[in-house]
Amino acid sequence: MKRISPSETFMAAITWAAALLTAGALLYIIGFILWRGVPYITPSLFAPVYNSINVSLLPALVSTVMMAVLSLSFALPLGIGAAVYLAEYARRGNRAVRLIRLAAETLAGIPSIVYGLFGMLFFVVWLGWDFSLLAGSCTLAIMILPLLLRSGEEALLSVPDSYREGSFALGAGKLRTVFRIVLPAAIPGVLAGVVLAVGRIAGETAALIYTAGTVAQIPPDVFASARTLSVHMYALSREGLHTNEGYATAVVLLLVVIGINVIAARIAGKIGGAHERV
């Protein structure tokens, strides 16, 4: 029997124990939600209109998807653009890079209620957008910006320099190299950031209550107030009248998040192979 040093087995044990703990917590929570929520998932829950008797969550579901799409369409270009600048253009130690990184790290640290305060003061009151999908998604865009920037930069930095050199040596310009070689190779990392960002959007309540409001409707336009699934769950369970439907909403929310993770993983797989069409 080959002798395994005691420190090896110890380290193996604590690593497996940590993983088991995480998996255990995961299953415990999922079990809890499913047990409390699944019995109350009824077709009426998906009726097109919300009213106080039949607390349908369809408006909230649609609003969540719209909120995610809107905030990602604001934050993704900015986040990736910033990541490209930090990873591809900026010189290592110059002051601008340190300033940007500090700003991003601070943004990541700010609690969601402070975003709610800021969103209310700036988007809702100062810009006069009132409680609206736009105010909510702009606030969320700022919240997920550091996540996208950090994972984007990490992904770009992990692309080996030999790819860049190979591309330059063929006379490709900086831009073509970044967009055709570096970014496609970094897509999986970027998508990991997008998955985390969507998780954050789907789970956010504190910031949205003060920016997007709590009206249970499918927003007719960007300036209409709307509640996402987690705000819907918060509102339902708040008064103790619809707690069960609250858990049912939680189950639906989990399915939405799982769906997004699966789609992102599939896209990562396909694009990762980076076949350039003519």
Add this chain to the structure above:
Amino acid sequence: MNVFDITDLNLWYGKFQALQNINMSASEAEITALIGPSGCGKSTLLKTLNRMNDLVPGCRVTGSVCLSGMDIYGNLNVNDLRKRVGMVFQKPNPFPMSVYDNIAFGPRTHGVKSRYALDEAVENSLKAAAIWDEVKDRLRKSALGLSGGQQQRLCIARALAVKPEVLLLDEPTSALDPISTGKIEELLLELKNDYSIIIVTHNMQQATRISDQTAFFLLGEMIEYDSTEKIFSMPQDKRTEDYVTGRFG
């Protein structure tokens, strides 16, 4: 006609001077080998010829380097320079794409759009790199699946696809087994008639086997530059003689 004319070339990385007043010229349709101990500046010189040194922060160059009479540090667009002067690196670096896309990337960069033209360019360059038979039925598969020797020949094919005038090779076979090395050397001898080739190598037998001219470098200076037979049989400078006979270096 000379393909490259280098006059009083000096190069610094920050404070460290890597090249001291280099004067040489490489002629067409010939293989020029650059030899010397590691850190002597031969790779630095090679990277100056297609301005890959521009990517190194703090790199400063004086003197002139002319490609067929035009100063490459003048108003020549750097991308056009690199199109005309292809380079193959020490470690094979195919892109994480299919074999076809790897080869087609160069032509697509320089505006080739039609499917037919691309197919033809891919086939010709793979044949020119003597690897067509080994990859012709897996063009759609990822290039990362090929062996080290095949990947290097793929990189040569990729460089050839943009139809350069000069081909620079930075110790192309140092990471390869003898058989692959032999294949690449045969390939370079064939390519000699269509492209001027400048190769940096540690392997002195390789220099004698395939090069017409050889330049010996030491500590950033070019010690001697002459035909390969002269360098290896009757070196003028004692230091060249010591290096070539393997007494140091």
Add this chain to the structure above:
Amino acid sequence: MRAVFFLAALASVLAVLLICLFLFGNGVPALLKIGIFKFLAGQEWAPSDVPPLFGILPMIAGSLYVTACALILGVPVGILTAVFLARVCPPRLYRFLKPGVDLLAGIPSVVYGFFGMAALVPHFHSSILSAGILLGVMILPTMAGIAESALRAVPEHYYEGALALGAGHYRAVFRVILPAARSGVLAAVVLGMGRAVGETMAVIMVAGNQARMPNSIFQGVRTLTANIVMEMGYAAELHRGALIATGVVLFVFILLVNLCLSALNRRIT
């Protein structure tokens, strides 16, 4: 084109400046009116009394205790899980565990709140401990996800080099790979801590929210963010100013932590 990327990078700086402008603009006048020392060191928080009292020392202590407890429980498990995911986990298990961990990050904090109330409060009552455990679980996925990608970014030949010297698998992972990914792992911890300090909805349900100084981890406590969320809805004039000032305190606290960590990070690399 470089300028466009630079502008995109500046967006985050602009966002921070905007937030500063609005927070300080609304929070500082109230802070000055209450008096900075009375505000930061006051132990009595009674906004609806006449005359109102705005002392947030109990909340500062609350936030520190809860976050410390969450980090003590969450960070080691988070990093070990990241090591497990990146270097130990058999592929079959990974296909289920990784989406599971990402899913944990997606669960809304309200759900964590109810989970905490049903599972933790009956055993540990509404206290720092239950809030710490709950937050520990909540920051786990954030840290594990980002630390794992940092560990995966470490080049393979470091690992092979260590093995070639006869080091065991785990020794190579803990002694070579983990230190090499230090800055990424540190960033993961910072993000995890940011999430822990910023969490509100779940903490409110399990922390007890008593606005007084706790003296044991089994006692309930109110955090800075809980204080804002619970009272922001109905706060008016000076009371709302005090809450925004609490937001300013949080903001400055996080800025300071980031400054120290980036300084520490620079000295290591």
Add this chain to the structure above:
Amino acid sequence: MRKIGYIMAAVLLTLALLAGCGQGTQGTQGGQSSQSSQATPGSSTATPEPEAQPITVVSREDGSGTRGAFIELFGIEQKEADGTRKDLTTKEAVIANQTEVVLVSVAGDAGCIGYVSLGSLNDSVKAVDIDGAAATTDNVKSGMYSVSRPFIIATKGDPSGVAADFIGYILSAEGQAVVQSSHYIPLEAAEWQSGQPSGKITVAGSSSVTPLMEKLTEAYAVVNPNAVIEIQMSDSSAGLTAAIDGACDIAMSSRDLKETEAAELTPVKIAIDGIAVVVNKDNPVSNLTKDQVKAIFTGETLQWSDV
């Protein structure tokens, strides 16, 4: 060794999953769904006879309308002649910012005591009588059960258009019928005829009033289909400040207006809601005097045995 590790891991994980479900059943079944079978009473931990049990006080967040009314009705709020007010609720009280959290906390801990709106009372907890009067809508209407507070809506100046019409509807017999059916105490109905005005108004404010307001708007929509009423749920003062700022047309409040608010807004009482003092179902105590409740909530009485 590897094989055993995998099996052990699998066993542990399934255990965690079952525990999660198990925990689900023991938690209370909130809401009116009385038909759910597994509503097991009491907390999951076997606690000693509640008599010797320490009292855990649960109160609402500082500005909640329910709390404002509660501390006033039980004299927990000390009012001095010179206008100073001091809330004497014990600092040890657990603060819950949602009715559901109060219900789950009280149901989960044998020694717990809290208060909720009568409209939100459910069978997971037990309401105690106050000075001998049971907490029912009839007792509140008859005045026997004195612990109640008005639901108020307020507008800036006199309401007009859809707002006026809607308020008229609420005070009408039809509107008060909706109040009655939602377990709140209706007022005498006033005459009213709908002018069917069109337009959109926003109603914002107290979360305690929101459930009733949702029912009222749905009923009103039937009477006047071309009016659109949007409800923003936040808190009493948020609604009142929004009305003062003109950000919403009608504000909802579950407490009386403060002087500063009354100066700007015209309040209208629309219903009365009782406040039920609730304890754990295992707690034998079924009647408390106002002074006993005050003693508990100000932290004088600490053990159920001293009550």
